Structures are given as structure tokens and as C-alpha cells.
Amino acid sequence: MDGGCCGGSCGGGGSRRPAGGSGDLKHTMRISMVVNGLLAALLLAAADATQAVSLWAAGLLVLNHAASNGVALAGMGQAPEWRVRLSAVQGVALAVAAVVLVVAAGRSIAGMAFPDVPLASLALLFAIGVTVVASTLLFAGRRGTLTPRAIWLCSRKNVLPLGAGLAGLAASWLLLDGAPDALVGAGVAAILLPAAFGLMRGGMADEGMKQP
Numbered sequence: 659m660d661g662g663c664c665g666g667s668c669g670g671g672g673s674r675r676p677a678g679g680s681g682d683l684k685h686t687m688r689i690s691m692v693v694n695g696l697l698a699a700l701l702l703a704a705a706d707a708t709q710a711v712s713l714w715a716a717g718l719l720v721l722n723h724a725a726s727n728g729v730a731l732a733g734m735g736q737a738p739e740w741r742v743r744l745s746a747v748q749g750v751a752l753a754v755a756a757v758v759l760v761v762a763a764g765r766s767i768a769g770m771a772f773p774d775v776p777l778a779s780l781a782l783l784f785a786i787g788v789t790v791v792a793s794t795l796l797f798a799g800r801r802g803t804l805t806p807r808a809i810w811l812c813s814r815k816n817v818l819p820l821g822a823g824l825a826g827l828a829a830s831w832l833l834l835d836g837a838p839d840a841l842v843g844a845g846v847a848a849i850l851l852p853a854a855f856g857l858m859r860g861g862m863a864d865e866g867m868k869q870p
Contacts (some may be wrong), residue, residue: 668794684734687727693792694724697785704781709765710773711836711843713781718755719819719846720785722748740834747859756847756854763844767837775831778839782823789816819846 704710706777725748733741762771819842827840 663780666797672739687731690792691724691727691731693788694720694727697788698724699731701781701785708778708780708781709771709772710775710823711759711840712826712846713773713778714759715760715843715846716782716785716816716820716823718752718759720816720851722752723816725751745772745857749854749859752850753854753858756850759847760844763840763847767840768817772834772836773827773830773839775827779824779827783819783825784844786824788821789820793817819849822846 698717698721701720703712705713705717729744729748732744770840822842822845823839826839829838830836
């Protein structure tokens with residue numbers, strides 16, 4: 659569920675060369691990147707419309723997976739240092755977004771925002787359906803090389819935060835308080851921050867090794 663799920667395993671979070679380099683592997687990674695990217699765009703747009711922190715969190719999580727696939731694809735055939743630098747940039751962006759998410763969660767807990775629960779729940783239900791379908795389509799890679807397996811695990815693990823978001827929205831609706839939804843978002847941010855720091859630390863370690 660963190661950035662390392664599709665980061666290091668897919669080749670975007672370290673110097674390891676992605677397992678395999680066939681057209682099938684690239685095709686699978688492109689599909690995963692496009693599906694996650696479109697799903698993230700939907701979730702972020704719905705979050706903007708509903709002010710649901712759990713939707714912001716879910717959108718950021720899925721977008722990070724899409725970015726990890728993109729970094730892995732961009733790094734194929736390149737020097738390991740290039741992939742590490744791309745991952746470090748991804749880590750910085752992820753850390754900034756996670757901090758913004760924590761601030762949004764704090765505003766919601768303070769009573770400054772209340773989500774549109776029905777619309778936000780519909781968006782999460784749709785996202786869960788897409789994730790389940792994507793996981794099923796990628797199921798054939800579960801026993802293959804490391805990268806297809808990592809992609810499949812990333813898709814499967816997306817269901818957990820999406821389901822948690824639904825639970826948070828249900829609690830907000832019952833309590834007429836945005837705090838449960840915000841707490842779910844803060845929880846996802848707490849998961850993403852260590853992943854972001856890991857990506858940045860890998861980039862700094864690579865630069866440190868080059869110093870005389």
C-alpha cells in the first residue's frame with residue numbers, strides 16, 4: 659500500500675533493474691499506469707467536489723502507484739542513477755502532497771469542512787470496482803517475475819484504503835462530523851510519508867556515494 663509497493667519492486671524505488679524487459683512486461687506496466695492515473699484523476703476531482711479528505715488520500719495513493727509505474731518505465735534501459743533520481747523526485751512530491759493532506763485533515767477535524775458523503779461514497783465504490791477488475795486482469799502475473807507480481811499486489815492493496823474511506827464517510831454521516839473521514843485521510847498520509855522519505859533517502863544515498 660505504500661510507495662515501495664510499486665516503487666522498489668517495479669524498479670522505481672532503487673537501483674534494482676526491473677525483472678524482465680519484454681514487451682509484455684512494459685505493456686502490463688503501461689496498463690497499470692494508465693488505469694491508476696485515470697482512477698487517481700477521478701478520485702481527486704471527486705475530492706475537490708465533495709471535500710472528502712479520504713478521497714484526497716485515496717487519490718494520492720493511487721496517483722503514487724501510477725507515478726511509480728511511470729518512473730519504472732522511464733528508467734528501463736537507463737543507468738541505475740537515473741532511476742534513483744526519478745524516484746527521489748517522486749518522493750519529494752509525495753511528501754509535500756502528504757503534508758498538505760494532513761493539513762486538510764486538521765481543518766476537517768476542526769469543523770471547517772464536512773464532506774458530501776453520498777457523492778464521495780459513490781466515487782469510492784466506483785474506485786473499488788475498478789481496482790477489483792484491474793486486480794483480476796493482472797492476476798495472471800501473480801506467479802511471474804517480481805515486477806508483474808508487485809503490480810498485482812499494488813492493485814489488490816488499493817482496496818484496503820478505499821474501504822477504510824467508505825467506513826470513515828459512513829461514520830461522518832452517522833455522527834454529522836467530518837472528523838472520521840479526516841482521520842482516515844490522515845492515516846493514509848501516515849502510511850505515505852515513510853514511503854516518501856524512503857524514496858528521497860535512496861536518492862540522497864546515491865548522491866553521497868558519488869562524493870569523493
